[in-house]
Amino acid sequence: MPELPEVEVIRRGLVRELAGKRFTAVKVGTLSLRRQSTREDLKTWTVGRRIQSLSRRGKYLLFHLEGGAILLVHLGMTGRLLISPASRKPQAHVHVTFRLENRLALHFQDVRRFGQILVYAPGQTPEPLALLGMEPLARSVTPRLLHTLTRGKRGPLKNFLIDGRVLAGIGNIYACEIMHAARLSPVMPVGCLSPSDCERLLRETRRILRQAIRRGGTTVSDFLNSRGETGLFRLDLQAYGREGAPCPGCGQPIARLTQAGRSTFFCPSCQRLRG
DNA sequence: CACCCCACCTGCGTGC
């Protein structure tokens, strides 16, 4: 569920409420996540430390703690980070709960348990970040650079967009929306993109990601921000999840196909394969 | 190395 915009929305919510606060306790459940530091490590590197800042890398969220330790969180498909008063009774599927000053609690809730919670001692570099690609919103990413990266590749555009080793943070929903906005076919071999295609692709990528952040993310079924609120970008979706519904651009029905094992929604009329 | 497929999980909607 959570792609770059959702993680960024969560990050901003957490900054507002948790920056400068100190962890006072951590409670770890019995079921483990896809990757998870031990209870002891979580306790050692969080309890007693203040949250100095929060950053995001792709779909990963980083809590930068006093003394240099890092708490790294990935939400997988159904993960949530929810802030509540510490007195609130625990909800189902909460696997880790951090207590903070001011009687606050931060809950990691994840039905499918594809999420990750990892801590790193000061000076350690989180290894999940090592292979991550560029931030699509970074100024250093230019149409020319994107064009260079596509040269010699034979895979389809869709696979390229969701490959986190190239651009970090774009998942299935936003890949569909970006390709629709850029009027590019999901099956187009990415090596065939022209420089102007790449310029349009990057422009639409940024516009859509920024718009989704402004709208508080996309809630299809599970996503909630740190206050438990849904995201409104679902109302702006032009292609994703709209199989059979009219394309907002041309009125032709949105089609669906499977790429890299997941559904792609697109308009066969607006997103034609061109030479 | 680049791809594809599946595994990892739970829940929900659909069709029989």
Add this chain to the structure above:
DNA sequence: TGCACGCAGGTGGGGT
């Protein structure tokens, strides 16, 4: 009402 099946925003490991 019940059950089987397919599908869901994620990554990563193993095989070809």
